[in-house]
Amino acid sequence: MKNIKFIFxxxxxxxxxxxxxxxxxxxxxxxxxxxxxxxxxxxxxxxREPGLAIQGREVYLSLGCxxxxxxxxxxxxxxxxxxxxxxxxxxxxxxYILQSSVLLGTHRIGPDLANYGARAASENEIHQHLLVPKAxxxxxxYAFLYTRGKDGTLVPTEKAIxxxxxxxxxxxxxxxxxxxxxx
Ligand code: HEC
Numbered sequence: 001m002k003n004i005k006f007i008f009x010x011x012x013x014x015x016x017x018x019x020x021x022x023x024x025x026x027x028x029x030x031x032x033x034x035x036x037x038x039x040x041x042x043x044x045x046x047x048r049e050p051g052l053a054i055q056g057r058e059v060y061l062s063l064g065c066x067x068x069x070x071x072x073x074x075x076x077x078x079x080x081x082x083x084x085x086x087x088x089x090x091x092x093x094x095x096y097i098l099q100s101s102v103l104l105g106t107h108r109i110g111p112d113l114a115n116y117g118a119r120a121a122s123e124n125e126i127h128q129h130l131l132v133p134k135a136x137x138x139x140x141x142y143a144f145l146y147t148r149g150k151d152g153t154l155v156p157t158e159k160a161i162x163x164x165x166x167x168x169x170x171x172x173x174x175x176x177x178x179x180x181x182x183x
Pocket of ligand 1: 060063064065066067069109110111116133134137138139140167
């Protein structure tokens with residue numbers, strides 16, 4: 001019983017050290033990741049998001065789209081994402097370094113959107129889909145993002161326009177040092 005304090009301190013120390021280790025190992029491994037060229041002397045990737053898409057990301061975040069959509073293409077060895085056409089290569093940590101909020105997602109009720117911009121329909125069709133999702137789809141309607149003009153036509157709000165710009169900007173169309181396109 002004399003040693004109880006030491007045993008207790010040892011347990012606390014061990015738990016604290018392993019907790020810190022888990023927290024810090026990610027930072028040590030990925031904290032210094034920066035933009036990098038895929039080939040020597042090449043352009044720096046990932047690219048920055050274009051203007052309106054930055055606001056569209058906030059709309060995506062505020063509407064909870066991330067609850068049903070992931071933005072991470074798994075390597076061929078870990079799933080059939082590439083075969084399904086979710087992206088031309090798997091996602092790597094570097095793809096996310098410029099993003100203010102990383103929207104990886106954990107549930108895939110709908111398709112992965114990491115490369116949605118590359119397969120997206122026209123802007124009009126995306127608006128139409130947000131307004132009226134496919135029949136029987138689990139996706140809710142986002143009709144509140146639209147108003148009616150005087151002649152009865154639907155007019156997208158600023159939020160809808162930014163959201164569509166964001167969806168169109170989601171592209172994996174560049175190589176990264178860790179994952180090259182078409183390999
Ligand atoms: C409750 C789950 C759910 C939520 C929340 C949700 N979606 Fe979906 N989404 C789906 C499902 C299921 C599909 C596939 C069927 C369809 O196209 O309607 C889908 C399809 C899509 C597609 C077409 C993808 C493709 O590959 O063709 C886009 C784009 C999309 N959603 C964007 C959004 C955006 C933006 C939001 C937030 C404003 C959102 N979704 C919220 C479930 C959801």
